[in-house]
Amino acid sequence: xxxxxxxxxxxxxxxxxxxxxxxxxxxxxxxxxxxxxxxxxxxxxxxxxxxxxxxxxxxxxxxxxxxxxxxxxxxxxxxxxxxxxxxxxxxxxxxxxxxxxxxxxxxxxxxxxxxx
Amino acid sequence: xxxxxxxxxxxxxxxxxxxxxxxxxxxxxxxxxxxxxxxxxxxxxxxxxxxxxxxxxxxxxxxxxxxxxxxxxxxxxxxxxxxxxxxxxxxxxxxxxxxxxxxxxxxxxxxxxxxx
DNA sequence: AAGGAATATACGTGTAAAGGAATATTTAAA
DNA sequence: TTTAAATATTCCTTTACACGTATATTCCTT
Numbered sequence: 001x002x003x004x005x006x007x008x009x010x011x012x013x014x015x016x017x018x019x020x021x022x023x024x025x026x027x028x029x030x031x032x033x034x035x036x037x038x039x040x041x042x043x044x045x046x047x048x049x050x051x052x053x054x055x056x057x058x059x060x061x062x063x064x065x066x067x068x069x070x071x072x073x074x075x076x077x078x079x080x081x082x083x084x085x086x087x088x089x090x091x092x093x094x095x096x097x098x099x100x101x102x103x104x105x106x107x108x109x110x111x112x113x114x115x116x
Numbered sequence: 117x118x119x120x121x122x123x124x125x126x127x128x129x130x131x132x133x134x135x136x137x138x139x140x141x142x143x144x145x146x147x148x149x150x151x152x153x154x155x156x157x158x159x160x161x162x163x164x165x166x167x168x169x170x171x172x173x174x175x176x177x178x179x180x181x182x183x184x185x186x187x188x189x190x191x192x193x194x195x196x197x198x199x200x201x202x203x204x205x206x207x208x209x210x211x212x213x214x215x216x217x218x219x220x221x222x223x224x225x226x227x228x229x230x231x232x
Numbered sequence: 233a234a235g236g237a238a239t240a241t242a243c244g245t246g247t248a249a250a251g252g253a254a255t256a257t258t259t260a261a262a
Numbered sequence: 263t264t265t266a267a268a269t270a271t272t273c274c275t276t277t278a279c280a281c282g283t284a285t286a287t288t289c290c291t292t
Contacts, residue, residue, distance in 0.1 A: 027204055032238080044239070082205075158251090165251090165271090
């Protein structure tokens with residue numbers, strides 16, 4: 001099974017609050033549908049449906065054991081998210097604030113074109 | 117203006133593909149509504165509406181200069197995303213695969229309870 | 233083989249939200 | 263002070279999707 005792990009699909013899967021919650025639960029290890037259902041306080045069908053979406057988007061994978069199905073996180077989308085967010089890391093460092101200064105100066109100039 | 121920068125609100129804002137695109141455009145610096153409109157190929161009202169959502173969820177901030185409004189990224193939500201994804205970093209290292217092995221072994225045991 | 237867990241699917245309903253088009257608002261420019 | 267550019271807002275329509283309930287499926291247990 002091949003997944004398209006773009007930021008778009010990842011975000012689409014995680015945007016639903018219950019699905020985000022599921023992913024956070026799975027951070028501590030695989031869980032069965034029943035266990036997730038208990039922890040979330042939802043109906044079982046909704047949980048299965050959310051897990052389906054997470055599965056289709058490559059966020060989780062299943063491991064059937066007897067009657068149960070253990071869902072566990074897949075690492076690829078998490079790594080993809082990490083790469084994506086890394087590409088913004090410069091923003092909370094220096095470069096960006098200088099652009100801010102630039103705009104401030106531009107604003108002063110436009111209000112007082114004579115000055116400077 | 118105070119924002120609630122939870123993962124929930126961030127994901128909600130970013131889940132819409134055009135908004136994701138806008139954020140990626142702003143990675144290279146502030147842009148006006150008109151510039152974003154051109155680059156996205158959308159109608160201006162939709163862009164304004166998406167920017168409103170991004171703004172309300174604390175993803176961007178505005179800086180009016182003359183007629184234009186420069187939108188720029190805010191660093192807080194990006195840092196929050198970074199923190200969140202960091203809490204999963206263990207997953208793409210060792211620990212998790214051992215749990216996987218454990219389940220595999222469990223499965224073999226259940227199918228052949230006699231065998232060791 | 234029958235009954236019962238655990239899980240998945242189907243169907244109907246309600247709601248949130250995205251897009252289009254028109255219009256309002258703000259600020260600059262003439 | 264009127265006009266034009268840039269942006270925001272409103273209203274309407276449509277679509278996507280989350281939920282609930284019921285039912286199907288799968289696999290174990292006896």
